[in-house]
Amino acid sequence: DAGVIQSPRHEVTEMGQEVTLRCKPISGHNSLFWYRQTMMRGLELLIYFNNNVPIDDSGMPEDRFSAKMPNASFSTLKIQPSEPRDSAVYFCASSLRIRGATTYEQYFGPGTRLTVT
Amino acid sequence: QKEVEQDPGPLSVPEGAIVSLNCTYSNSAFQYFMWYRQYSRKGPELLMYTYSSGNKEDGRFTAQVDKSSKYISLFIRDSQPSDSATYLCATYSSASKIIFGSGTRLSIRP
Numbered sequence: 001d002a003g004v005i006q007s008p009r010h011e012v013t014e015m016g017q018e019v020t021l022r023c024k025p026i027s028g029h030n031s032l033f034w035y036r037q038t039m040m041r042g043l044e045l046l047i048y049f050n051n052n053v054p055i056d057d058s059g060m061p062e063d064r065f066s067a068k069m070p071n072a073s074f075s076t077l078k079i080q081p082s083e084p085r086d087s088a089v090y091f092c093a094s095s096l097r098i099r100g101a102t103t104y105e106q107y108f109g110p111g112t113r114l115t116v117t
Numbered sequence: 118q119k120e121v122e123q124d125p126g127p128l129s130v131p132e133g134a135i136v137s138l139n140c141t142y143s144n145s146a147f148q149y150f151m152w153y154r155q156y157s158r159k160g161p162e163l164l165m166y167t168y169s170s171g172n173k174e175d176g177r178f179t180a181q182v183d184k185s186s187k188y189i190s191l192f193i194r195d196s197q198p199s200d201s202a203t204y205l206c207a208t209y210s211s212a213s214k215i216i217f218g219s220g221t222r223l224s225i226r227p
Contacts, residue, residue, distance in 0.1 A: 004160070031213060042219035043161070043205065056214065091160050097213070106215065108160030 002026070004109030006092050012115045018080040021112045024073055025094030033093040033106060034067055034077050043091070049075065050097060082116045089113050118143055123206055123218030131226050136193040140206035140218045143187065150182050152191045153205040155220065161205055165191070196225045 005024040013019055025032050033048040047057040052069045060067070064083070069075040079086055089111045095104040123140045130136055138152075149168055153161035165180040167173045173180045181190040189206050206218040 033213075043217040045214060048213060050213070093160070095213075104213065105163055105166075108162065110158075110160050 004092055004094050004107055006090075006109040006112050008112060009110065010113045010115075012117065013082055014117055015083055016081045018078065019082045019086075019114060019116075021077040021090050021092075021114070023075045023077070023092030023109060025075070025092070026107055027073070029094035029096045029107075030072070031095045031097045031104065032069060032075050033095075034075070035091040035093065035108075036088045037091060037111070038088045046077070084116045087114055087116050120144060120210070120216050121206060121208060121218040124221055125219050127222040127224060129224040129226060130196060132196060132198060134196050134225075136196050136200070136223060136225075138191040138193075138204050138206075138221050138223070140189040141187055142189065142208055144210075145184070145187065147208040147210070149209045150180070150189050151207045151215070152178075152180055153207055153217070155203045155205060157202075161217075164204070198225045198227050201225045
């Protein structure tokens with residue numbers, strides 16, 4: 001079974017450039033999460049979607065960050081313009097939310113390591 | 118105060134030792150607690166999951182929750198070099214939102 005797929009795995013860009021990170025969740029999963037991991041702040045939830053609809057974007061740090069999920073098998077996280085402090089590892093995770101269940105295991109992708117110079 | 122606090126380590130122990138990893142949390146309403154393991158350059162993966170207080174054992178791993186002191190522990194018996202990873206404690210703040218500790222980097226010396 002293919003797990004969560006993220007691309008690119010590494011991205012190096014210059015300050016001010018637009019960056020787009022991509023995620024393909026596990027087939028059949030209906031929830032998708034974007035996280036950011038840094039040494040200073042650990043693993044933080046940025047935004048999550050249920051059935052392609054954004055539910056909570058309170059973790060998105062600034063208006064420079066935006067996320068979309070046009071269909072059940074694809075999501076993007078865009079940073080425009082990028083800044084050096086955006087350098088981090090960005091993870092996508094997906095889960096299957098079942099009506100009546102209390103919690104849902106999240107499966108993480110391998111991450112995209114972003115460096116903004 | 119962070120909602121989930123974890124000593125970042127690093128922690129280095131010899132092979133075969135018992136490892137104790139710990140976290141504290143601030144909100145007494147939290148009910149579900151998890152431990153994730155993250156190998157270098159990989160995404161986190163769920164290791165163990167417990168509900169409310171008590172112990173849960175899975176092979177060499179034991180997860181313990183003490184709700185009275187808001188303390189979460191993970192014990193690893195007969196530690197192996199393959200256990201070297203970062204371990205993150207976590208809890209659900211709502212049905213879908215997980216709050217993670219900062220992670221403890223563990224190294225098992227052969």
